[in-house]
Amino acid sequence: MSPPRLTGALRSFSSVSKKEDINERLYDLKTKRLKRRELFAREGLTWQKIAHLCLDHQDNAKQQAELKSLLQAAKEIVGTEHGQAAVESAAVFLFETFHNKDHVGTEETRAIKQMFGPFPSSAAEASCACVARLVAPLGDSRVENYIQSLSSRHNPQRGPSFGRNIAFSYDCYALDPLEEMPRSDVNEENVSLDF
Amino acid sequence: MACAQVPLDEQQVTELGPLGKEHTLPALHPARKEERFFVPYKSPPEDGSPAEVEEFLEHAKFITEDLEWLLALPHDKFWCQVVFDETLQRCLDSYLHHAPRGLDLATMPSSTAVADMQRCVHRAVFLTFLRMATHKESKESFLTPSVFGEIIYENFLFDIPKFLDLCVLFGKGNSQLLHKMIENIFTNQPSYYIDLDETVPTVLQVFDTILDKCGLHCEGATAMEPMKLNAHKPTAMTMSQQDLVDLILYLCDSTTTIHAFLDIFPAACSSFHSHGFLSRLISFYESAMPDLEKAVRKRNFDATGLQEDLWKRLSHSCRKIVEMAQLLLHHTCLQPILEGGENMQSCAEELLQHFTSFLPEKRFLSDFDEQFPIADYISLLQQALPVIDETRTSYLLQGVESAWDSVGRRMPHGNIQYQ
Known part of the structure; x- marks a missing residue:
């Protein structure tokens, strides 16, 4: 809980701020994850494109099996209540996350959790291994280039970020007392009032 | 696009x-x-x-x-x-x-x-x-x-x-x-200036609330409220430890926040000044600070280091109040004099009146003088307006010296150089 603040009092007792509506819906993490998945699904990389890339000039039967395993792992992560589109989108996310990783590290765990919430670690391990086997015959750079060319996260169409050249200072106000506490008074503590 | x-x-x-x-x-x-x-x-x-x-x-x-x-x-x-x-x-x-x-x-x-x-x-x-x-x-x-x-x-x-x-x-x-x-x-x-004007009374109310919580008299609206004759309000010495901690945190946050705002946006000083903020602030300083300091020095505290921490926060609040007073004086009275505008004489008069009004507030006056020697202000006034009444300025400087004596502190040598 935040300590008592002047601006809290001003918001409560003056009429210059927008009054907070206590009935307003606050977006929780679950809603946010759903929205992130929805936004991710709209990005350039799709399951069909990944399948096309993996099945191009390769041992199709073996790659097919790996793609199927990746979808299965994605289903375990995204939850069985979701439809095929959600599962495929999750598989795309896992492919993008693990295409240049050989194990499930903290960053990857966090990224998956931020997208899907709590998930079975075995499914993450399985998807990481699947992606490694899918990528191996294709070559790292080819996959990397392919992902970068399609994923809007890697290839933003938007302008440069506002304020990127602004020198921002993280300094914050610190206590700057006028004087030290008189030592004699500190020693008098034992004879002071108690409550 | x-x-x-x-x-x-x-x-x-x-x-x-x-x-x-x-x-x-x-x-x-x-x-x-x-x-x-x-x-x-x-x-x-x-x-x-x-x-x-x-x-x-x-x-x-x-x-x-x-x-x-x-x-x-x-x-x-x-x-x-x-x-x-x-x-x-x-x-x-x-x-x-x-x-x-x-x-x-x-x-x-x-x-x-x-x-x-x-x-x-x-x-x-x-x-x-x-x-x-x-x-x-x-x-x-x-x-x-x-x-x-x-x-x-x-x-x-x-x-x-x-x-x-x-x-x-x-x-x-x-x-x-x-x-x-x-x-x-x-x-x-410009509507924000109107909002600022509406906000200052609430800021003043915050200081009145702190005084009230300490069982002290305040000049604002709270003072007008009737009180039971046998009502015993808690004081800084008798309130619960948590209340005292919250009160000091609140004071520390309030003084730091207002000071930061006035320092960054000095144009706000005139809005605060027009509500008599300076005199209310000084009156608050004189009433609340000694009581709160005494409570922090004399009371027992549960946690190690809490007493020292609260003291630092109080002392920091003192500094911020003194600095706020300086900002208000600087931007509303001194700056127009330094800029040599038409209202130099009235600003000088206002500045001297403020200093004169500080004379009974001995604790504040000595703390202010320590940070911003009043002799320096007088010297500046004498340079900008040679017609300043010397008897008045001498009286003022004697009052400052007497404030130092009455709070039992020695005036730094540099502060008396103009006397």
Whole structure:
């Protein structure tokens, strides 16, 4: 809980701020994850494109099996209540996350959790291994280039970020007392009032 | 993309509608807002349990990602989001409400990951407010200044408590940028001066409330309220330890916040001054500070270090009050004299009157004189206006010396050089 603040009092007792509506819906993490998945699904990389890339000039039967395993792992992560589109989108996310990783590290765990919430670690391990086997015959750079060319996260169409050249200072106000506490008074503590 | 050289508020865009059919609509239109769902900010966990740390990191990551996305949007899309996305406004508000201040009790984040993430959110929030305070980003991307003023005011993108929060959160190292931001906003929307004027009585009420909680007399509205004859109000010595801690934290936050605001935006000094803020502040200083200091010195405290910490906060508050008084005097009385305007004589008179009114407030007077020697002010006045009455200034300087004597302190040698 935040300590008592002047601006809290001003918001409560003056009429210059927008009054907070206590009935307003606050977006929780679950809603946010759903929205992130929805936004991710709209990005350039799709399951069909990944399948096309993996099945191009390769041992199709073996790659097919790996793609199927990746979808299965994605289903375990995204939850069985979701439809095929959600599962495929999750598989795309896992492919993008693990295409240049050989194990499930903290960053990857966090990224998956931020997208899907709590998930079975075995499914993450399985998807990481699947992606490694899918990528191996294709070559790292080819996959990397392919992902970068399609994923809007890697290839933003938007302008440069506002304020990127602004020198921002993280300094914050610190206590700057006028004087030290008189030592004699500190020693008098034992004879002071108690409550 | 909207067309160039026309202010955003006058632009029209043609886009594909939900049914795939092209339609033309104003560039600033709710239909152009993206559904993003900004999450509200939560402050870093105090005890640092892994689950709480994880939750903080997740929240903060979402906020950083979303604000970075927002900052990379083109000018027209940025303003659509800012004006029409209420989740964004709630996210920014929650940061201003809950972000830890440098002076909070537990300001050190529990881990490097938490500290790093907090820094990312901190920067992204500042840059978002900076962009919101900028009506012209380039020759092509701009809003009509008056429309910009209307948009930010009508949609509560900025308000007086937000200016205060921005100053106390970001002002230490970004004061010049913040000054430009706030100045630009007040210039394009003078209604904020009216709001500021309405806010000052509430600020004064905060100091009255602290006096009241300490069982002390105050000059404001509270003093007018009838009180039972046998009512025994708690004092700084008798209130619960938690109440005393909260009161001192509140005082420390209030003085630091107001000082930061006045320091960064000195134009606000005249609003505070016109409400008699200076005399109320000094009267507060004289009444509350000795009582609170005594309570901190004499009481027993549960936690080790709490007594020392509270003392530092009180002493810091003393410094900020003294500095606030100096800012108010400087910007309302001294600055016009230094600038040599027509009202030099009346400002000099006002300054001397203020100093004379300080004479009975001996504790404040000696503390003020220690930081900002009154002899220096007198010397400046004598240089700017040679007609200043010497008997009056001598009386004043004697009064200052007597204030030092009566609080049992020795006047620093430098402060008496002009006598």
